[in-house]
Structures are given as structure tokens and as C-alpha cells.
Amino acid sequence: MSTFIEQHPELAASITQNSVIYDFLQNSLTDGLWYWNLLSPTEGWVNATFWQTLGYAADQVPTDFAAWRACIEPIDLAAAWQQAEACLQDPTLRFDLVLRCTHRQGSPVWLRCRAIVLRGDSDRTAWLVGALVDVTKEKHREAYAQEVATHYSSILSNQSVYILKTDAQGNYTYVNDFFCERFGWEHDLIGTSSLLSIIEEDRPKCLEVVMQCFQAPEVPHQVILRKPYRDGSIKANHWEFKGLLGEGGELVEILCVGYDVTLLLENLHRAQHLLDVTSQQNLRLQNFAYIISHNIRSHSANLTSLVQLLAEAKSKVQKTMFLQMLTTSTEQLADTIVNLNDIVTINNNVSKPKAARSLKTDIDKALEALSVLIHQHNISVEVDVAPTLIVTVVPAYLDSILLNLISNAVKYRSLDRPAFIRLRAQINPMGVVLTVQDNGRGIDLVRYRSKLFGMYKTFHDNEDARGVGLFITKNQVEAMQGTIQAESEVGVGSTFTIQFHESA
């Protein structure tokens, strides 16, 4: 440039001396000029462009020479003063700052001010000459960008959504604060394997969804995964995985957005459980209605017929016979009503209080009650139950269940071989499992499995079989949230397995 100017001295002269060029430059390059007397800070002047920038039309420009001061934020003016002072001391410093000014309509206008300090010969004059450029738009853009950034960062770390990213190998590359906070991990999670934070059982499910991300990265893939929470509990989270592609179209990261569905799943399970209980009860009610129809009606049918026959009977022998049958029939009806009452009682007491009981003690008690029969039929009894084993049960139900299963084993013992009854108990994750095994006559389960625990079902041609024992046992076990299963083979024996549900 300097060479160019040197080659054209007349141009150099024009630039420095021609007021047309000067006006053009000051009006087109700046949004205002500012002269400030550094020896008398109240004295200063701004040009017409300055007023124009602040929204004043030519005829609105204040006549007061000091009016410009009121348009600049006092704090900014003070800062400008400080910088000007510094520049006065050290000529190598540059004056460059942003002044907040007030538009005629009250809105803020940001003016960037670059200035030079002109010093008189004998320190008697010192002027700041500032060129002002309106940077309001940039300021707004900056503020907007800041707002957007704050907005997104607040979304990323908000209170209910987990946001994280992993690389193609499944190592964390980003986790939001909420995720860290919830799962009690530090930010040094970055770079570690995300798979390790998932319970082992759910890892294959996670890998499968990751594979889907590789196959179709643009589509969100959903999965529910369980992770251990920092208090040790397991939380179920619903995740959406999406592949993030690199420039070459290859998958570089996986974006995972998740939220807690533990409560949702718990409620779902609770609803499902309620539904199960309801359908079970419904089934029992139907069965009950059937029993009432069958048993009470069969007795009532007999009574009706017998009364009719009695009325028509001609001989005394006949009369005596029918009267005897009438007596038996009424007795049976009474028994049936007692049985039905037993069953209604179980179904009415779903929430009977449970108590901790020693299983061994209760088994011994049941065996004691049946000891006469057991000795009479020479049945050997083995009990492999630890005396310390505790079950949480409705005590009356446990007594009834033990009595029923053991007396069944006695009743249906084999007559061909020495009979035995074995009671064993073990603990599995659900609770205590009791098995009652015999080598008795057995039941043909191929034929009777679906009816085994049904009401008024009997499977042997036994005179005193009422067909309510296993039905009541099953009801009692289930009323305690347990389960009962049977294995049996004709001529070999039967094994009944009861799973107690401890927590409930």
C-alpha cells in the first residue's frame, strides 16, 4: 500500500486533505464518530451519523452538546475513561471496546468503539477520537446462540431423560448429568464399556439392538434394559438407539436416549398379577357354581325322588328302605354344605395374616396326628428338613396342606410293596420348596393332569374319597402366593412339590 501511495502522491494528498473523501469514509465505514476531551470528560461531541444510528432524524438531534453522555451506559463510559487513560500513558495500547447505548425508542444499541488518542504538544490537549460501529445484530446473534446453547444443555441434563453416546465398540463417549447422577457413576465413565453397566441377563438384548443400529442406523431402535441403580436396586429403562454416521456413511457413534420405566413395569406386573388373581378367582367361582349345581342338586334331586317314592310306597319294607335312604341323603347334603363352606372360607381369606413357622416342627406335628395310621400300615417316613428352616405362611393352611398330602400318601399307599413317605425341603431364590414323595398307587397324569386339583375329582375307586382334598390344598397354597405341582406314575408313586413364596 505504501508503495502504491508513494507512486501516486496526488492520491495521498487527496486522502489526507480532501474533505469529500474524508466525509465519504466517515459516513460509509462508521456508524458514528466520537470526540472526547480527555482533560475534561464532560466535554465531547458526536457526529450526525451517531444520532442516526441511535434513531434520531436530522431534526431530532438534541441541541445540547452534552446530550451524547446520557445515551451511553455510565459503567461503559467509566470503562472507556479508564482505557483512554491507559492509552494516554502507554501509546502502544489500542483502544477497543463496546459501548452500550440507548436507542431513541429505549432499546439497547451496542457500538464497538475503536479509537486513537491525540495528544497535544505540551500535555495541554488530549483528545480521544473514536470510530463507532453498530454491533447490535452481532450481539443479538450471540445472545441467541448463548440462549440456544443454554436451552439444549438444560435439555441434555434435565431431570428425566438419560442421554448418552457410545462409539461403535460400545464405549461411552458422552453421558448427561442425569444419567451420572442416577447411576452413581463419575464422568470417568467415558471410554468404558456401556455393556458392563447392564445386568448380564439383558446384555444379549442390548447387543441385538446395536446390531440393528448397524443394519439400519437412521431408524430408532427400541429396547428395555435393566441397570443396577446406585442404591443397589435394579431399574428398568426404555431406550431408543440411533446410529450416527461419519462422513463416509459408516456408523461412528450410537446415540441412546432413555427414561425410567421401572414404575411402569412394576404397575404392569401388579396389574397382571391382579388379573391373574381375578381370573383364578373367576375360575374358582365357576367351578364353585358347577359344584353347587352338581352336588347340591344331586342331593336335592334324590330328596325329591325319595319323597315321591315314599309317598307311593306300598309295603312297609319299601317305606323303611326309602326312609333310611332319605336319612342318608340329608346327611350327605349336610356334609356337602360343610365342604363347600371350607372352600368358601379359603377364598374369603386371601389376606389372612402370615407368620414365620418352623417347617420341621409343623411336619412333625402332622406326622404325629397321623401316627396311628402310619404305624398301622407299617409305612416308613423319612424327613429331610433342617430344623432351622423357616417358612412364612398362614399357619392353619400349612397344617391343612401337610395333613392332606401326608394322609393322601397313606390312603393311596401301594399294597404290593413296603410303603414310604419322604418329605424334603430346600431353598431356592423364590423361597422354600417342599416335596412330599410316596411310592404309592400313583395317578395317571396323562389322563388326569388337567383335573388333578379340580373340585370333586377322585382318581381311585375309594369309598371315602371326597374329591376336595387336593382342591383345598391348591387353593391354600395359592392363597399364600405359592405354587403346587405333581409328578406321578401309576404303580410307582407320586411327588407333590410346593413352592412357598416368602416375600409376599
Add this chain to the structure above:
Amino acid sequence: MKVPDLAYVVEDDRITAVITKVIVKKELCFRAVQTFSNRQQAFDQLKVAVQKGANVPDLILLDLNMPLMDGWEFLDAFSTLALAQRIRVFILTSSIQPEDAEKATHYKEVKGYFSKPLGKDNVQRMQALLSEVGAA
């Protein structure tokens, strides 16, 4: 219509069995009525009778809910027998479950479905059915 000779009453309740036997003899004019407290026995005897061609019953009155052999199983087994003569089966049950009545219609051997007690109405229906089937 010839006088029917023999009826089986398959019924596990002894009192019901005796009552039914008395009514079948008296009202349906059967000469002999045999009662069975379990279906297996009834079927075994029926099978022997069919093989020998003697003492085959004209009518079987079948209860639905009994031990050892379910009423339906009896009917399934019954339908496999090669019969030289017609044996009519009536179901006589205390069940009022519609499913049972519906299921019974699927067995062509079952000529009638009756709910206990075996009162006047049921007896009249049986008489009518017996003469109808007998004429056919």
C-alpha cells in the same frame, strides 16, 4: 314295541342309583336294571356282553361326573364297540352346565340328555324317546 329287557344305570351315588333303578323298572317297564358305581366296570361288562352277544342292554343311563372313567371317556370307548343291536344311551346328570349339554350333541350314541331329578317330566320324555327310537 317289545318289552325292553335290560338297562344299565351307571351312577356312583348309591342312593341315586337305587332311585333310578326303581323308577326305570316301574315307569319305563324294564325287566332288569343293573347299577354300576364306576364306568370302567360298566364298560368291561358291556364289552363282554357284546362279544358274547348275550345280555346286551337296550338302554344305558349315564351320569357325567364319576371317578376313574369320565362320562365322555365312556362314550368314546362305547363308540368303538362293534354292536349287533341298538343300545340307546341317555345322559342323566345333575350338571346344569350348558357346555355339557352342548358336548352331548356331538355323540350320536346319545339319544337324550336329562337333568336330575328323574321326575315325571323326564320319565315322560324318556318314554317318548324310547318308543320313537324303538320304532325306527
